[in-house]
Amino acid sequence: MWLDTFIAVPLIGLQTAPNFGALYKYPERLQPLLDEVVARDSEVQVGVEPAGGFQFRTKRGFAYKVLLDNVIVEFTYSASDKRLAGHRPAIELPPVESFGALLEETVDQAARVVSLLSASEPLRVRRVGLLASALMEKSKAPPGVADMIGRHGSFFSGDLIKAESTFVVDLDRAEAHTDRCHHAYAFDDAERPDHLTVKLDWQRVFRVPLALSAPTEQLRRMKDAALAYFERVGQGGLRDA
Amino acid sequence: MPSAQTAAQTKYSAEGVVYERGPAEAVTLGGPGPGGSDPDRPVGAGAGPHRGLRTLRAVTETGAEGELPGDFEPDMVRELNRTATRQQLLPQRRQIARDRSALFMKSQEGPLTRREEATLRYLEWQLDRIEDAAIGEGLDRLAEMAAAHETLAKRVSGWLRDMKKLVPGPSKHKGRKARRSSR
Numbered sequence: 532m533w534l535d536t537f538i539a540v541p542l543i544g545l546q547t548a549p550n551f552g553a554l555y556k557y558p559e560r561l562q563p564l565l566d567e568v569v570a571r572d573s574e575v576q577v578g579v580e581p582a583g584g585f586q587f588r589t590k591r592g593f594a595y596k597v598l599l600d601n602v603i604v605e606f607t608y609s610a611s612d613k614r615l616a617g618h619r620p621a622i623e624l625p626p627v628e629s630f631g632a633l634l635e636e637t638v639d640q641a642a643r644v645v646s647l648l649s650a651s652e653p654l655r656v657r658r659v660g661l662l663a664s665a666l667m668e669k670s671k672a673p674p675g676v677a678d679m680i681g682r683h684g685s686f687f688s689g690d691l692i693k694a695e696s697t698f699v700v701d702l703d704r705a706e707a708h709t710d711r712c713h714h715a716y717a718f719d720d721a722e723r724p725d726h727l728t729v730k731l732d733w734q735r736v737f738r739v740p741l742a743l744s745a746p747t748e749q750l751r752r753m754k755d756a757a758l759a760y761f762e763r764v765g766q767g768g769l770r771d772a
Numbered sequence: 773m774p775s776a777q778t779a780a781q782t783k784y785s786a787e788g789v790v791y792e793r794g795p796a797e798a799v800t801l802g803g804p805g806p807g808g809s810d811p812d813r814p815v816g817a818g819a820g821p822h823r824g825l826r827t828l829r830a831v832t833e834t835g836a837e838g839e840l841p842g843d844f845e846p847d848m849v850r851e852l853n854r855t856a857t858r859q860q861l862l863p864q865r866r867q868i869a870r871d872r873s874a875l876f877m878k879s880q881e882g883p884l885t886r887r888e889e890a891t892l893r894y895l896e897w898q899l900d901r902i903e904d905a906a907i908g909e910g911l912d913r914l915a916e917m918a919a920a921h922e923t924l925a926k927r928v929s930g931w932l933r934d935m936k937k938l939v940p941g942p943s944k945h946k947g948r949k950a951r952r953s954s955r
Contacts, residue, residue: 533894535860536901538844538852610844624848627856666849671901674893726846768890 675767
């Protein structure tokens with residue numbers, strides 16, 4: 532999988548119907564997860580949204596947000612300062628983990644959060660989104676991504692030196708849901724030559740909110756569909772399949 | 773770390789419509805806010821009737837914003853991506869080369885389908901990535917050394933040019949011959 536060869540991170544977002552009543556019970560329901568994190572890492576960053584909502588981030592880089600109508604689990608890397616006596620401060624890069632493995636873990640964590648939040652009744656979701664964000668050198672972008680940027684830029688007579696674009700495409704319309712994907716990329720050759728950000732946000736939008744009664748299996752099936760699509764975007768030739 | 777999604781920009785949706793929450797106005801409690809340091813000012817004066825409230829307004833279709841993988845400079849991204857490629861693709865190098873070779877041979881016998889052409893291009897891209905991950909760092913160092921040598925060569929030739937421009941004037945120290953002849 533091409534995303535495994537880049538520094539790329541996943542996010543899983545579940546959009547639910549706004550539920551003001553349940554919102555203030557969420558921190559209590561997530562207590563077992565928080566206890567595990569504190570016991571394992573001895574630290575956790577916690578934040579409360581003023582308008583209702585709760586979030587926390589683990590030492591390793593997983594962040595959990597429960598907002599009015601969103602449940603989000605995501606992973607981010609963070610570089611740390613390395614200070615050795617007699618040396619200049621340097622930035623220590625984090626160990627790289629494969630996107631596929633991080634996504635698996637994110638799915639498991641999201642399923643766990645859904646199970647905890649659905650203590651009394653299953654969480655009903657309107658939309659499930661799986662986002663892959665990757666950083667790369669533009670010259671080393673996979674063929675499909677390079678084609679996408681090249682074709683968009685070919686409209687102009689000169690060289691495209693800066694872009695920040697999102698293209699939303701409906702992929703599949705079924706009776707109960709629509710699959711779509713937000714394709715976003717950004718680069719600025721004047722400011723940061725050869726630096727490219729790519730985001731692919733695969734979403735399944737349900738016509739009638741879906742009760743996540745078996746979240747692990749349901750989210751895994753959606754994860755497989757999203758990964759298969761991401762792979763095709765990277766390989767290119769989407770219209771030839 | 774840059775955050776694409778801040779508390780003031782969180783997007784909501786309800787009943788099929790997406791809402792965006794606007795920034796909250798700052799509320800000062802007991803601090804030197806409007807009238808805060810003025811003991812004669814009535815309690816609550818200066819504070820608007822709806823301070824601290826946030827606006828929910830409809831916006832169009834939105835995707836999850838999410839964080840970037842991290843705040844990394846381009847050279848760090850290159851290094852991390854090479855590491856990821858070494859971990860993921862290097863062990864598959866032979867298989868990728870065999871698959872590429874098979875498709876290439878097929879292309880010599882007849883035209884490939886567009887799907888096969890895309891696959892061939894993808895396999896070749898993977899091989900390029902593997903090569904870059906295996907020797908790219910060394911090549912970068914060589915390129916840096918070559919650039920440093922070129923800079924040094926330019927400086928030395930400039931220095932030699934400047935040296936040649938120097939015209940020696942008469943020396944204030946007299947040589948042995950000159951001293952004899954003056955006697």
